[in-house]
Amino acid sequence: MNETAPARARAEIDLAALVANVGTLRAYAPAAALMAVVKSDAYGHGAVPCARAALGAGASWLGTATPEEALALREAGLGGRIMCWLWTPGGPWREAIEADVDLGVSGLWALREAIQAARAAGGRTARVQLKADTGLGRNGCQPRDWPELVAEALRAEAEGLIRVTGLWSHFACADEPGHPSIGAQLTAFREMVAYAEGQGVRPEVRHIANSPATLTLPETHFDLVRTGIATYGISPAPALGTAADLGLRPVMTLSASLALVKRVPAGHGVSYGHHYVTPGDTTLGLVPVGYADGIPRHASGTGPVLVGGKWRTVAGRVAMDQFAVDLGGDQPAVGERVVLFGPGDEGEPTAEDWARAAGTIAYEIVTRIGTRVPRVYVNSE
Numbered sequence: 001m002n003e004t005a006p007a008r009a010r011a012e013i014d015l016a017a018l019v020a021n022v023g024t025l026r027a028y029a030p031a032a033a034l035m036a037v038v039k040s041d042a043y044g045h046g047a048v049p050c051a052r053a054a055l056g057a058g059a060s061w062l063g064t065a066t067p068e069e070a071l072a073l074r075e076a077g078l079g080g081r082i083m084c085w086l087w088t089p090g091g092p093w094r095e096a097i098e099a100d101v102d103l104g105v106s107g108l109w110a111l112r113e114a115i116q117a118a119r120a121a122g123g124r125t126a127r128v129q130l131k132a133d134t135g136l137g138r139n140g141c142q143p144r145d146w147p148e149l150v151a152e153a154l155r156a157e158a159e160g161l162i163r164v165t166g167l168w169s170h171f172a173c174a175d176e177p178g179h180p181s182i183g184a185q186l187t188a189f190r191e192m193v194a195y196a197e198g199q200g201v202r203p204e205v206r207h208i209a210n211s212p213a214t215l216t217l218p219e220t221h222f223d224l225v226r227t228g229i230a231t232y233g234i235s236p237a238p239a240l241g242t243a244a245d246l247g248l249r250p251v252m253t254l255s256a257s258l259a260l261v262k263r264v265p266a267g268h269g270v271s272y273g274h275h276y277v278t279p280g281d282t283t284l285g286l287v288p289v290g291y292a293d294g295i296p297r298h299a300s301g302t303g304p305v306l307v308g309g310k311w312r313t314v315a316g317r318v319a320m321d322q323f324a325v326d327l328g329g330d331q332p333a334v335g336e337r338v339v340l341f342g343p344g345d346e347g348e349p350t351a352e353d354w355a356r357a358a359g360t361i362a363y364e365i366v367t368r369i370g371t372r373v374p375r376v377y378v379n380s381e
C-alpha cells in the first residue's frame with residue numbers, strides 16, 4: 001500500500017522507527033546476534049517489509065512461529081538465517097530444510113520427522129535447534145527427556161543428516177523484574193546446555209532472551225537474542241517502563257477518518273446496549289473501525305482516541321465496524337483524522353494506553369489489527 005490507500009482507516013508502519021529500534025536493541029545486547037521475531041505478520045506490522053528492514057538494520061536472524069511463515073519469507077526473497085519453532089506432525093519439514101530454515105525442535109517426534117525429511121531430501125543436512133523446557137511449561141523438552149533427545153540428535157548428526165545448530169529455551173516471566181522463575185530457568189538452561197555440550201553437541205547459538213530479557217537481563221543474552229515486541233517499539237510490560245523510557249519508538253500508527261459528526265440531545269443512548277447516554281446536548285463522532293478491524297470490544301467505554309487535538313473516549317460499545325466518541329460539542333469536519341494510537345508525539349494515545357483500556361497487553365493490540373486495515377509503509381529509506 002502507499003499514501004493513496006483508502007482513507008477509512010490505515011496503519012502507518014514507520015520503517016525508520018523499526019530500524020532505529022533494531023539498532024537500540026543491538027546496543028542492549030552488543031555481544032549477541034539479533035533475531036527479529038516476525039511471526040504473526042510481524043505482530044501485525046507486515047512480515048516481509050519489517051523483516052527486510054530488520055535485516056538491513058543488522059539483525060542476522062529472522063524468527064517465526066510456523067514453518068509456513070518462514071517459507072513465505074524465503075519465497076519473498078529474504079536471506080539471512082530464518083528459524084521457526086511451532087511444528088505439528090506432517091509439517092513441511094522437507095520444504096523448510098530445502099529453504100535453509102533452522103528447525104526448532106521440542107521433542108523426539110519432531111526430531112524424527114526432521115531426520116526423515118533430511119533423508120528424503122537426498123542427504124541435505126537439516127539445521128536443528130533443540131529447545132529445552134527450562135520452566136515455561138509450554139513448548140520445549142523437559143529435563144528428564146533431554147538426554148534421549150540429545151542422544152538421538154547426535155546419532156543423526158553422526159550420519160550427516162542433521163546438524164545441531166542451536167540450543168535454546170524461552171522465559172515465562174522475564175517481564176516481571178525479580179521473579180524467582182527467571183534465575184531458576186537460567187540455571188536449568190545452563191545445566192541443559194552443559195549436558196548437551198558434554199555429550200558432544202557444538203551449537204552455533206545458545207539463546208533464551210526475548211524482548212524483556214534483552215532489555216533488562218544482560219546475563220541472559222548468550223549468543224543470540226530474540227526480540228519481537230521491542231522491535232516494533234512497544235514496551236513488553238508496564239513494569240519495565242514505557243517505550244520512551246526504554247529508548248524504543250512505536251512503529252505502528254493506527255488512524256481512521258471521521259465518518260459522521262452530528263448533534264444529539266441530552267439523554268441519547270449511544271451504540272448497542274445504550275451503555276453510554278449523553279449527559280447533555282453534545283456532538284457525536286463516528287469512527288469507522290470496530291472489532292472486525294481488531295479494535296478490542298473490551299475497550300468499550302474506555303478506549304482513547306485523539307481527534308482535533310483532544311483525547312476522546314469510546315462512547316458505549318465498540319461494534320464490528322464502528323464506534324462513536326462524544327466530541328463534547330466540538331464539530332470537527334467529517335473526514336478529520338482520528339488517531340487511535342501511535343508513538344505519542346502529537347499527544348495521541350499509544351498501543352500501551354489501549355492495552356490498559358482493554359485489560360490486555362500491547363502485543364495483542366497491534367497483532368490483532370485486521371487485514372481490512374491497509375498497512376502503509378513510510379520512511380522506508
Ligand SMILES: *Cc1c(COP(=O)(O)O)cnc(C)c1O
Nearest residue numbers: 037170210211212226227228229
Ligand atoms: C514470540 C517469541 C519471542 C519474542 O517475544 P517478545 O516478548 O515479543 O520479544 C521469542 N521467542 C519465542 C520462542 C517466541 O515465541
